[in-house]
Amino acid sequence: MIRYIIRRVLWAILVLLIVVFLTYVIFFLLPTGDPAVRLAGKARTPEILAQIREHYGLDHPWYVQYLLFLKRAVLGDQYGWPGLGQSFTTKVPLKETIFSRIAVTAQLALGAAFVWIVIGLSIGILAALRPRTLGDRTAMGLAVLAISMPVFFLGPLALYIFWFKLEWLPGTGYYPLGEYGFGEWFGHWILPWVVLSVLYAAFYARLTRSNLMETMTEDYIRTARAKGLSETRVVLRHGLRAGLTPIVTVFGLDLAALLGGAIITETIFNLPGIGQLTVQSVGTQDLSAIAVITLVAATFVVVANLIVDIVYAFLDPRVRLS
């Protein structure tokens, strides 16, 4: 098990190196223009351009820049460890920016995950236990509808109804819990959470239903019933345990992907998270920020993958030995 984990961690590091490398390749291969020209603004004299290039390391070939980026990340820079450098556009150390952005995105992702797990799993379980009934068909019909509703449609619609028309909820923006208190904080989060979770809840309901329905036809469920166990115990202890384990994998990866930034939701609800930063940085050709965001998002995915595999090995004894 220990050797397995070490091997997986080494793989994860390799994946991160490759992902950031590709970011550099893409950035420099695409005709995005010279970042130094952009930074110089109107005073575009050769001296100033050279100065800017030197300051940001843009005078080196791209692969040297890539290696310098790695060196800073591993060894740290003047802003501490991990050394993420400073933004081309705002000149602010990226470390602080990224961590404050992660905090916002994490609140969004975790809150939404809670909503979709509770709603998706309970609908899926109820539907699976009463397959082909009116309730099941209604739930699955609604799930298809929900899966077909993109956030960029659902978000503005929800804002229009609950904020503009009904005035039940406060508007958009991020109101930190510490500064504004629970009510304000929760009021501003509830719509982003629900809107972001709709698609996932629908998807998880369908996944849970099909997994659990398949599990309930397994021979060991028949054995459990033949043992004279109560139906509740058959479903909860024997059915769900086996039926929900595969969902752990999907959940880990979905959550990780969201932690890397929910671009549309953050934009619609004006939340200063990673997703919003991504859009801004790409727009301003802020290479150092883009590289850092890529690294952070990829780290979430890679780490989640690792955690999922380890958790799965603990959940399913058959995986443990191999």
Added chain:
Amino acid sequence: MPEPLLEVKDLKVHFPTHDGLVKAVDGLTFTVQPGETLGVVGESGSGKSVSFLTVMGLISRKSAVIEGQVFFQGHDLLQMTNDELREIRGAKIAMIFQDPMTSLHPFYKVGDQIAEMILAHEDVSKKDAARRAVEMLGEVNIPQPEERAKQYPHEFSGGMRQRAMIAMALSLNPDLLIADEPTTALDVTVQAQILELIDHLQSEFNTAVALITHDLGVVAEHTDHIQVMYAGRIVEEGTGDDIYYKPMMPYTWGLLRSIPRLGHDTDRLTPIKGAPPSLIFLPDGCAFSPRCPYVFDECRLVQPELLPIDGRHATRCHLSYTDRQRILDEEILTSS
């Protein structure tokens, strides 16, 4: 004769499907005496498994129409509530299944799975239940039962898993053990061990056993009474000797000729021609008539009754006794 342990009367299990009504069990009547071993033989789709799953209450009434009576120790199981049935399942009637590879839950330790059943029926501590689970594993000849109880099913071989299933089934000393093709998925050598184990435990615990199989060879040695099923009904029943040496029904003849027997110099096995009948469109007369080499007009029109020949030996056939005796002597016993 004492009161039978299990008395099934005119049991019908019909499944409504899009294609029509599947008559999986269609008028099944039989008894199991306390401590007796009943062999139930038939092809796939003859209704042998479905009838016993119905006895266990494992056929959902949502998916099937169930009629008739199933008396167990004098009480009709089909009239019982789910809670009443649950108290009987596992404790008084236990069941083991065809495929031991998939019948145990892959996520739980074998010992825990046995203990879970004990805890479901008896008011004992978890520790006692775990101890009894280990005892039962020892009882079914699993070496080092203490360690084995802490292992997961995937660490067991197929034969070991079936032993564990038997240990579980017998852990509450049930009055009836239903073994649904318990050896079909196992190696031949392991098959014999499992059957001997069931024999041994049966005499030790005085449990009645219903041994369901498609293999006449398996039941002959290990059963007191055999019933041959075809299309949801019994077509012949009798002792092992009756069925093996004095079979009186063309379907049983076909079954006997289609199994290899040691010591008989047969070049080829003779399969039964045709396929098992559709359970939706059963023939009007004898269900076996489309495949029967001795069929005549009456067979196609009138459903034969199950009529006794001698003691509990009974058959469902329109052929006269003398004709059948002649065919048996001239064709069946000489050729097989």
